[in-house]
Amino acid sequence: MDTLEFDLFDRRLAQALMIDGRAAFSRLATVLETTDQTVIRHYRRLHGAGLLRVLGLPVxxxxxxxxxxxxxxxxxxxxxxxxxxxxxxxxxxxxxxxxxxxxxxxxxxxxxxxxxxxxxxxxxxxxxxxxxxxxxxxxxRYTSSLGHWLGPAELSEQQIRALQLPAASHDDTVRLDDSDHAMLSVLARDGRAGYPELAKATGRSESTVRRRLEYLRGHGALFFEVEILPVHLGYQTEAALALTVPPSDLAEVGRALADHPQVPFVAATTGTTNLAATVLCKDQHALYRYMTEGIGTLKSVHQLEVVPVLRHLKRAGLLSDGSRLSDPPR
Structure with a gap:
């Protein structure tokens, strides 16, 4: 499938869902200045063709x-x-x-x-x-768990603010029970699953499920990620980065990388290198340019390993390429 399958409205809808993956179709329609039916039609087409998925994932x-x-x-x-x-x-x-x-x-x-x-x-x-x-x-993790939009922004600042949720609180660790895990299992397959389906899976009432979902989300325990194959937006090259940075500069470099539009993920890690990142580029030349003009400007980076990704078998929560899978090793 080529990039033409995402038209301008598709890209605007995808960016809106990255801000709030469970926003009601009516709310999306208001922000995008269109009708409910238009939003539903585009979403169903993208979802049905496997071009876009919303996943609810635990933090x-x-x-x-x-x-x-x-x-x-x-x-x-x-x-x-x-x-x-x-x-x-x-x-x-x-x-x-x-x-x-x-x-x-x-x-x-x-x-x-x-x-x-x-x-x-x-x-x-x-x-x-x-x-x-x-x-x-x-x-x-330096990158936001709210998803990462590839390419130029399609929404205005006003539209983005209209979709943004209040900042989540990060107090004590949230304890999950069996009903929570049952709900998360459904959301990992379809982050926009309706409350009747979630209620059936958990054995709770719809109102209880709604309150619990809002609680988990409001306490930073649950986020919604939009899964789009980068190739459908014109990004052909992906690589894993491993960087070595002095501890005194770790936070500064991590935040700088998180601000780069090519980087959907960057985190401080244990190990012989102390920063791990993922970079998405249009092609090999763009990757070279990012290494020299993006990372090259970060003088605190002492060592860089770039490992191209040959193939994805699984992304955030679902198989991405339809492969027939063998049994796991025992």
Missing amino acids: GSRVGLFESRLRIRCVPGAALAIAEALARRPDTGWVKVYSGGTEVGCLVSSRTREDHETLLLQKLPRTQQVTGVSAHNLLH
């Missing part, structure tokens, strides 16, 4: 998840099968094969420490075709 650090960013080294020819197996797991996101075909990257978010340790200390090391695993904790 790991706010709900007590055990998260690690993994780089898994494999014997030649094994990376795709291992990536497919990881993509089948409910606790993984952003599963990708890096250029060269011998390394897999993913994010693991486990509900318990035991599950996390079992994967890292037993399952992956015992997989014969895995030659090494590095796991790093995400210490601080």
Whole structure:
């Protein structure tokens, strides 16, 4: 599918959903100065064609998840099968094969420490075709969890303000119960699932589900992400960045990278490098230009590793390419 499948209104709608993924169609119509029917028609077309998904995802650090960013080294020819197996797991996101075909990257978010340790200390090391695993904790995320719009803004500042929600509070860790997990399971597949569907999944009333969802969101425990394949907006090249920065300059460089439109994700991490980022560019030349003119202006960056992404098997919450997946390693 090419970029022509996103017209101007599609891009405006996508940007609006990135600001508030659960905004009512009527509210979106008011802000976008059109009719409810127009918004619904465009949304259904994009969603039905697999061009756009809204996902409701927990914020790991706010709900007590055990998260690690993994780089898994494999014997030649094994990376795709291992990536497919990881993509089948409910606790993984952003599963990708890096250029060269011998390394897999993913994010693991486990509900318990035991599950996390079992994967890292037993399952992956015992997989014969895995030659090494590095796991790093995400210490601080500099990019917003409200999504990242690619390209020039289609909405005015007034429209953006009209859609923005009050800042979430970040007090104590939010405790999730079984009903919360059941609701999150539905939202991870469809962030715009209706309250009747959420009520049925949780065994709660619609009013209770509505209040609980608003509570989780208002306390920074739940966010809604719009998933669009970058290629549909003209972005052909993706790479993972690993940067080394002096600790005294870490926050400044992290915030600077988060302000770059090419960077949808940047976080401070543990490990031999202390910043991890994702960069999206139109093509290889644009990636070179970003390295020299974007990162090159950040004098505190002492070391930079650029690892092109060869293929995505899973993005934030759903399989992105329709592959038939093999069983996970046992």
